[in-house]
Amino acid sequence: MGLINVNSFLAGQWIPADDSARSIASAVTGEKLAVAGQTSIDAGAMIAFARNKGGPALRAMSFHDRARMLKALALYLGEHKDELYALSHTTGATTPDAMIDIDGGIGTMLVFASKGRREMPDSHVYVDGDLEMLSRGGSFVGQHVATSMRGVAVHINAFNFPVWGMLEKLAPTLLAGMPAIVKPATATAHVAEQCFRRMIESGLLPEGAVQLVSGGLGDLLDRLDYQDVVGFTGSAQTALMLRSNPRLLENSVRFVAEQDSLNASVLGPDVTAESPEFEIFVKEAVREMTAKAGQKCTAIRRMIVPEPLIGPIGDALAAKLEKTRIGDPALETTRMGALASAAQKSDVLDKARQIGAECRVLSGDPDKFQVDGADAHKGAFVPPMLFACDDPDSATNVHAVEAFGPVATLMPYQDLDHAGRLLNRGRGSLVASVITHDPAVARDLVLSSAASHGRIYVNNRDSAREATGHGSPLPHMVHGGPGRAGGGEELGGIRGVMHYMQRTAIQGSPDIISGVTGTWIKGASRPEAPAHPFTRTFNELEIGESIAAGPRTVTLEDIETFAHFTGDTFYAHMDEEAAKANPFFPGRVAHGYLLLSFAAGLFVEAAPGPVLANTGLDGLKFMKPVSPGDAISVKLTVKRKTRRTDNYGEVRWHVAVLNQDGDDVAEYELHTMNAYDR
Numbered sequence: 001m002g003l004i005n006v007n008s009f010l011a012g013q014w015i016p017a018d019d020s021a022r023s024i025a026s027a028v029t030g031e032k033l034a035v036a037g038q039t040s041i042d043a044g045a046m047i048a049f050a051r052n053k054g055g056p057a058l059r060a061m062s063f064h065d066r067a068r069m070l071k072a073l074a075l076y077l078g079e080h081k082d083e084l085y086a087l088s089h090t091t092g093a094t095t096p097d098a099m100i101d102i103d104g105g106i107g108t109m110l111v112f113a114s115k116g117r118r119e120m121p122d123s124h125v126y127v128d129g130d131l132e133m134l135s136r137g138g139s140f141v142g143q144h145v146a147t148s149m150r151g152v153a154v155h156i157n158a159f160n161f162p163v164w165g166m167l168e169k170l171a172p173t174l175l176a177g178m179p180a181i182v183k184p185a186t187a188t189a190h191v192a193e194q195c196f197r198r199m200i201e202s203g204l205l206p207e208g209a210v211q212l213v214s215g216g217l218g219d220l221l222d223r224l225d226y227q228d229v230v231g232f233t234g235s236a237q238t239a240l241m242l243r244s245n246p247r248l249l250e251n252s253v254r255f256v257a258e259q260d261s262l263n264a265s266v267l268g269p270d271v272t273a274e275s276p277e278f279e280i281f282v283k284e285a286v287r288e289m290t291a292k293a294g295q296k297c298t299a300i301r302r303m304i305v306p307e308p309l310i311g312p313i314g315d316a317l318a319a320k321l322e323k324t325r326i327g328d329p330a331l332e333t334t335r336m337g338a339l340a341s342a343a344q345k346s347d348v349l350d351k352a353r354q355i356g357a358e359c360r361v362l363s364g365d366p367d368k369f370q371v372d373g374a375d376a377h378k379g380a381f382v383p384p385m386l387f388a389c390d391d392p393d394s395a396t397n398v399h400a401v402e403a404f405g406p407v408a409t410l411m412p413y414q415d416l417d418h419a420g421r422l423l424n425r426g427r428g429s430l431v432a433s434v435i436t437h438d439p440a441v442a443r444d445l446v447l448s449s450a451a452s453h454g455r456i457y458v459n460n461r462d463s464a465r466e467a468t469g470h471g472s473p474l475p476h477m478v479h480g481g482p483g484r485a486g487g488g489e490e491l492g493g494i495r496g497v498m499h500y501m502q503r504t505a506i507q508g509s510p511d512i513i514s515g516v517t518g519t520w521i522k523g524a525s526r527p528e529a530p531a532h533p534f535t536r537t538f539n540e541l542e543i544g545e546s547i548a549a550g551p552r553t554v555t556l557e558d559i560e561t562f563a564h565f566t567g568d569t570f571y572a573h574m575d576e577e578a579a580k581a582n583p584f585f586p587g588r589v590a591h592g593y594l595l596l597s598f599a600a601g602l603f604v605e606a607a608p609g610p611v612l613a614n615t616g617l618d619g620l621k622f623m624k625p626v627s628p629g630d631a632i633s634v635k636l637t638v639k640r641k642t643r644r645t646d647n648y649g650e651v652r653w654h655v656a657v658l659n660q661d662g663d664d665v666a667e668y669e670l671h672t673m674n675a676y677d678r
Contacts, residue, residue, distance in 0.1 A: 003032065003033070003034060003035065004024075004033060004034035004035075004190050005017050005034070005035060006021075006024070006034050006035065006036035006037075006189050006190050006193045006214045007193060007197075007212075007214060008038060008041065008211075008212055008213050008214045008215065009196065009197075009200060009210075009211055009212040010041060010042065010045070010046055010049075010211055010212075010213070011042070011045045011046055011048075011049040011211070012049065012053075012207060012208070015038060015041075017035045017036050017037055017038065017214065017215070018037075018038050018039055019039075020037060020038065020039040020215075021035035021036055021037040021038070021215065022035065022036055022037050022186050022215070023035055024036060024186060024187060024188075024189065024190060025341065025342065026090045026379075027090060027091050027092035027337070027338040027339060027340050027341060027379060027380045028089070028090065028092060028328055028329065028330075028337070028338055028374050028379045028380075029374065029375070029378055029379060030342060030375075030378040030379055030380075033090055033190070034189075034190045036186055036189045036190070036193075036214040036215055037186070037214060037215025037216060038214075038215050040218055041213060041215070041216075041217070041218045041220070043217070043218050043219050043220035043222075043223055044223060046181060046211055046213075046220065047152055047181075047220070047223055047224075049208050049211065050151075050152035050179040050180075050181060050208055050211065051150070051151060051152060051179070052208070053179075053206075053207050053208025054152075054179030054206060054207065054208025054209040054210070055148075055150060055151070055152070055177075055178065055179050055208070057206030057207065057208060057209065058148070058174065058177040058178065058179060058206060058209055059124065059148050059177045061177070061206075062121075062122050062123050062124060063116050063120040063121060063122065063123065063124070063126065063175065063177075064116065064117055064120070064121075064122040064642075064643060066116060066174055066175050066177060067112070067113045067114075067115075067116030067117045067120070067175060068113070068117075069174070069204055069205070070109050070110075070112055070113035070116065070171055070174060070175060071109075071110060071113035071114075072202075072204050073109065073199060073202060073204045073205070074106045074107075074109040074110045074113065074167075075110075076198070076199075076202045076204065077105075077106050077109075077167075077195065077198055077199070077202075078106050080195075080198050081102050081103065081106070083194065084098065084102045084163060084191060084194060084195055085098045085099070085102065086330075087190065087191050087194055088101065088102070088162075088191055088329075089328075089329045089330045089337075090190070090191075091159075091162070091187070091188045091191060091340050092293060092329055092337040092338030092339055092340055092379075092380060093292065093329055093337055094329040094334050094335070094336070094337045095329070095332075096291070097291060097292045097293075097329070097337060100161075100164070100291065100292065101161045101162065101163045101164045101292075102163045102164070102195075104161075104163075104164045105161070105163040105164035105165075105166065105167035105168060105195075106167065107475075108164065108167055108168045108171055108475040108491075109167050109170070109171045111171075111474075111475040111476065112171035112172055112175050112475060112496075112497075113171075113175075115475075115476075115493050115494060116175045116497075117644075119493070119494050120175075120494065120497075121518065121519075121640070121642060122641075122642045122643050123518045124147070124148070124177075125145050125146075125147060125516060125517055125518065126145060126146040126147070126494075126497075126501065127143065127144075127145055127517050127519060128144040128145060128146050128498075128503055129143075129144050131143050131513070131521055131522075134507065138510070138522070138523045139509055139510070139523070140507065140508070140509065141507070141508070141509070141510055141513055141521070141523070142505055142506065142507045142513075143505075143506050143513045143516075143517060143521075144503055144504070144505055144506075145503075145504055145506055145516065145517060146498060146501040146502060146503050146504070147501060147502055147504065148176055148177030148178055148500070148501055148502075149176070149178055149227050149228075149229065149500055149501060149502055150227045151178070151224070151225065151226075151227030151228035151229070152178070152179050152180065152181055152224075152228050152229075153169075153173045153178050153179070153180040153181070153228070153229045153230075153231060153500055154180070154181050154183065154217075154220065154221070154224065154228065154229070154230045154231070155169045155170070155173070155180055155181070155182045155183065155231045156183045156217075156230065156231070156232045156233070156234065156242070157169070157182065157183065157184050157185060157192070157233055157234075158185055158233040158234050158297070159184075159185035159186075159187040159188045159295075159340050159341070159344075160188075160292060160295040160296065160297070160340065160404075162184055162185070162188040162189070162191040162192040162195070163191060163192065163195045165184075165233055166182055166184065166192055166195065166196070167195075168473075168475065168479075168490065168491060169182075169231050169490070170182070170210065171475070172490075172491070172496040172497040172499065172500060173229075173231075173500050174205075174209060174210075175497050176497045176498075176499075176500035176501045177500075177501075178229070178500040178501075179208055179209050179210065179211075180209070180210050180211070181210075181211045181212075181213060181220070182196065182210065182211065182212050182213070183212075183213045183217055184212070184214065185234075186214075186215075187340045187341045187343075187344070188340055189214050192212075192214075193212065193214055196210070196212045221242065221245050221247065221248060222245065222247045223247070224247060224248060224251065224253050225251045225253065226251045226252055226253065228253055228254075229253070229254040229255075229256065229499060229500055230242065230248065230253060230254065230255045230256070231256045231257075231490070231499070232255065232256070232257045232258070232259075232486075233257075233258045233259075233297070234259065235259060235260055236259040236260045236484060236486070239257045239259050239486060242255070243255050243257070254499065256480075256488045256489075256490060256499050257486030257487065257488045258297060258430070258479065258480055258481075258485065258486050258488050258490055259484065259485055259486035260297075260402050260484055260485070261297055261298070261301075261402070261426070261428075261429040261430040261431075261481060261484065261485045262301045262302060262399060262400075262402050262426035262427075262429055262484070263298055263299065263300055263301055263302070263426070263429045263430055263431050263432060263433075263470075263471075264300065264301065264302040264303070264304055264422070264423050264426060264429065264432050264433075265281065265284065265285060265288075265300045265302075265303050265304065265432070265433040265434075265435065265470060266304045266305075266413075266419050266423065266432070266433070266434050266435070266436075266445060267281045267303075267304070267305045267306060267309065267313065267435050267436075268306075268434060268435060268436025268437070268438055268441040268442075269306050269415070269416065269441065270436055270437055270438040270441060271306070271309070271435065271436065271437070272309075273309065273312045275437070276437075276460070276461040276464070277435050277436060277437055277460050277461065278309075278312075278313075278316075280435055280459055280460065280461070280464050281303075281305075281313070281435040282313065282316045282317055282320065284300070284433065284435065284459065284469065284470050285300055285303055285317055285408065286317060286320045286321060286324075286384075287469065287471075288300040288408075288469075288470055288471045289321065289384050289386070289406045289407075289408050290321075290324055290335060290336045290384055290406055291471065293336055293337055293338060293339050293382070293405055293406050294384070294403075294404070294405040294406035294407060294408075295339060295340060295344070295404055295405060296471050297430060298430050298431050298470070298471040298472070298473060299408075299471050300408055300433070300470060300471070301402055301403075301407070301408055301409065301426075302398060302399070302408065302409055302411060302422070302426065303317075303408055303409065303410045303411065304392075304411055304412075304413050304419050304422050304423065305410060305411070305412060305413070306412070306413060307412035307413065307414060310388065310410065310412045313410065314362050314386070314388055314410055317362070317363070317386055317410070318362045318363035318386060321363045321364065321383075321384040321386055322363055324336050324383075324384055325372060326369065326370065326371050326372065326381060326383060327371050327372030327373045327374055328371075328372065328373035328374045330373075331372060331373050333372060334372060334373070336384065336406065337381075338374075338379045338380040338381045339380040339381070339382060339405055340380065341380055342380050344380060344404070344405070345380040345381070345382055345405075347403075347404070348382055348403050348404060348405035348407065349366055349382065351401050351402065351403035351404070351407070352366070352385050352403045352405075352407050354397045354401045355387055355397050355398055355401055355403060355407065355409060356387060357397065358389060358395045358396070358397055358398065359387035359388055359389045359395070359398065359409055360387065360388050360390070361385070361386075361387060361388075362386040362387060362388050362410065363384065363385070363386040364383040364384050364385035364386060364406075365383065366382050366383060366385065369381075369382075369383035382405055382406065383406070384406040384407075385403075385406060385407045385408075386407075386408055386409075386410065387407075387408070387409040387410065388409070388410045388411070389409050389410070389411045390411075390412070392411035392412070392413075392422055392425075393422075395411075398411065399422075399425035399426055399427075400427075416441065416444045416445065416448070417448070419445065420444070420445055420448030420449050421448075423445070423448075423449040423452065423453075424448075424449055424452045426452070426484065427452070427483045427484045428452055428453075428481055428482040428483020428484040428485045428487075429452065429453050429454070429481050429483075429484065429485050430453070430454050430455065430473075430479065430480065430481040430485045431453060431454065431455040431456070431457055431470060431471070431473075431481070432445075432449060432452075432453045432455075432456050432457070433456070433457040433458070433459065433470040434456065434457070434458045434459075435458075435459055435460065436458065436460060437460040437461060437462075442458045451482070452481075452482060452483065453481055453482075454478055454479065454480045454481030454482065454485060454489070455473075455477060455478065455479070455481070457469075457470050473491060474491070475491050475493065475496070476491075476492075476493050477491065477492060477493075478490075478491060478492035478495065479491040479492070509523075509524075510522065510523035510524035511524045511525050514543070514544065518543060518640070519543070519639060519640045520543050520544045520637055520638065520639045520640070520654060522654070524544060525544055526544055526545070526546040526635070526637050527542075527544060527545055527546070528545070528546065528547065529545040529546060529547050530545075532547060532605045533545065533546075533547060533636065533638060533653075534603075534604065534605035534609055534610070534611045535605055535607075535609050535610070536610060537610040537674065537675055537676060537677045538610065538641060538643075538648065538649040538651065538674040538675060538676050538677075539676055539677045540677070541638050541641060541651060541674070542638065543638055543639070543640070543641065544637065544638060545637070545638050546635055546636055546637035546638070547603065547635075547636050548633060548634070548635050548636075549602040549603045549633060549634045549636070550602045550631070550632060550633025550634055551631035551632060551633040551660065552598055552601075552602060552631060552632055552633075553629065553630070553631045554590050554594070554595075554598070554626055554627075554628060554629070554630055554631070554632060555628055555629070556588070556628040558590070558594065558598075558628075559573055559588065559589075559590050559591065559594065559628060560574070562590075562591055562593075562594045562597075563591070566591075566593075568591055568593075570591075572584075572585050572588070572589055573588060573589065573590070573591055574588065575588070576588050584625065585625050586625065586627060587627060588627070588628065589625040589626060589627055590625075590626040590627070590628075590630075592620075592622045592666065595622075595626060595632060595657055595665065595666050596620075596657075596666065596668075598632060599632070599634045599655060599657050599666070602632075602633070602634045603634050603636045603655070610674045610675040611672050611673075611674055612648055612672070612673045612674065612675055613672065613673045614670065614671070614672050615650070615671045615672065615673060616671045617655075617668045617669060617670050617671060618668065618669040618671070619667070619668055619669045620666070620667075620668040621666065621667050621668070622665070622666050623663075623664045623665055623666065623667065624659065624663055624664065624665045625665070626659060626665050630659050630660060631659065631660040632657055632658065632659060632660075632665065633657075633658050634655065634656065634657055634658070635654075635655070635656045635658070636653055636654075636655055636670075637653060637654040637655075637656075638651060638653060639652045639653055639654045639669060640652040644673070646676075647675065647676060648673045648674060648675050648676060649673070649674060649676065650671060650672070650673055650674075651671070651672050651673075651674045652669055652670070652671055653669065653670040653671075653672065654667075654669060655667065655668050655669070655670050
């Protein structure tokens with residue numbers, strides 16, 4: 001492999017590294033592998049390119065268009081995984097480590113693509129929360145909406161996950177309709193650049209949607225304003241420096257950070273050496289120490305164990321850690337590769353010495369360990385290092401110093417209150433785990449420590465087979481944490497998309513709100529459909545068009561027939577005296593589900609047509625009882641339309657069931673799949 005020139009992609013052009021570039025060394029051999037960086041970048045041109053080209057192009061697409069783009073991009077990257085695996089070996093990552101990074105990043109992008117199609121509308125305005133009634137008569141209402149911000153997202157990523165770290169930020173950003181400028185960490189920038197290059201070569205992204213800076217950012221941060229966002233992953237020290245930029249402070253630029261984290265795992269007091277949870281704890285702890293050579297922001301740094309189990313747990317951990325095969329990550333026999341760089345190795349060893357100053361060593365001698373297929377001194381190799389802190393209340397370093405590598409500390413606790421206090425000594429973390437089979441233990445620790453953690457992962461014999469692991473941030477759930485962890489909340493499904501959108505309160509009449517959101521709301525105009533809506537294709541249906549059907553009188557015979565046919569002989573339908581004694585009923589009343597059945601009979605069109613299937617209903621409410629002799633009618637209104645495939649789309653209908661006085665007796669949202677125009 002020749003020397004790799006890590007390019008930047010600025011304003012639509014690939015720019016090679018120049019004479020000022022920084023060197024990147026192989027984590028395995030220590031030899032010069034690549035160069036990255038330029039003397040200067042035209043930050044103004046980059047921002048203008050993103051705002052004037054990428055932003056408008058992305059905002060012209062609907063949420064579903066962007067979601068489809070993300071899916072196609074993820075599948076395209078999936079075709080190039082092998083080349084990224086091979087390149088990742090030079091960063092010290094084994095193939096399983098590389099899969100966490102590469103497959104994890106691609107999988108995250110696919111999840112956001114799926115959520116964008118399922119949870120966001122096929123439009124440009126995202127409705128956030130329920131409608132607020134701001135007037136007694138309902139003529140003035142409010143709705144929170146979210147729309148794309150008009151600036152650029154600057155993503156500053158860490159060295160440990162050059163692919164996942166990039167894709168997990170890009171997915172929600174692009175789904176939100178915002179262009180991005182990506183700044184990878186130099187130590188692994190050659191992997192990030194190769195993945196980025198494939199994204200550009202795919203031709204799936206609009207011009208200006210993404211740019212890459214493989215060196216320094218220059219004065220880019222000084223040029224940002226209130227429509228821009230900075231997403232950062234790295235050390236608390238670097239985050240503080242970036243946050244303190246006067247321009248960011250002056251313009252209230254959003255800053256989403258994921259920083260240092262002294263994550264911990266607690267073994268519940270219900271666990272014994274014979275419990276399945278004992279082995280689960282050991283397995284989780286060893287995996288978190290050795291995967292990615294401990295270079296995970298979510299890795300376990302502190303292991304909090306009942307005092308009587310310190311000895312057995314320590315022995316079990318040490319035995320497994322000492323069997324860990326360390327070596328060239330390209331070898332199939334290697335279970336733990338190298339750290340990402342010589343600088344990282346030096347930092348980890350320095351931090352380990354600080355921790356060791358108040359602890360005893362259980363396993364791992366950095367001066368004496370075996371490396372397969374590589375030179376331990378030339379490469380950035382260290383062994384898994386396990387310490388024991390016998391007095392965690394007096395210790396300070398174990399709760400304050402993070403050795404970002406295969407280093408962890410075992411410590412005892414006396415009771416759950418003590419365990420909670422030790423958990424919180426980390427002053428904010430991304431994740432804490434609890435290994436217990438007792439729900440009361442989990443609840444106690446959630447109540448005492450959830451405020452200090454972004455995620456609490458509980459595992460035991462019931463969930464171990466399918467549990468994803470202490471250190472696995474999932475795109476569905478929040479990834480971030482308070483305090484030392486940065487106070488950010490990346491991922492979390494659509495919550496993560498909202499970081500790149502503006503939430504705005506819209507106030508006006510129902511017609512105005514319906515027009516803005518593209519969703520019919522109660523009180524808005526309902527023009528009569530020109531033909532029965534069930535005879536009209538998806539394309540022909542208009543938001544708000546409706547029909548009225550009925551009336552139909554509900555008889556006592558109807559109620560009794562339904563009761564005996566279904567087996568629902570609840571007293572309110574069958575016993576006059578018992579029903580009258582109930583504060584909700586005037587006497588015997590119709591079944592709610594009888595009303596739904598009659599309603600369907602009133603509005604349905606029996607002949608074959610564009611309606612392909614009824615797929616469910618939401619928000620069912622029964623508001624007023626229907627007595628024998630009452631007459632019901634139905635109003636059916638097109639509430640929202642969403643394209644699903646090339647052949648059909650989903651139509652959501654507002655259904656109101658009324659009595660002879662015009663009072664609402666039931667209300668719900670019906671879902672159907674309707675064919676497009678033929």
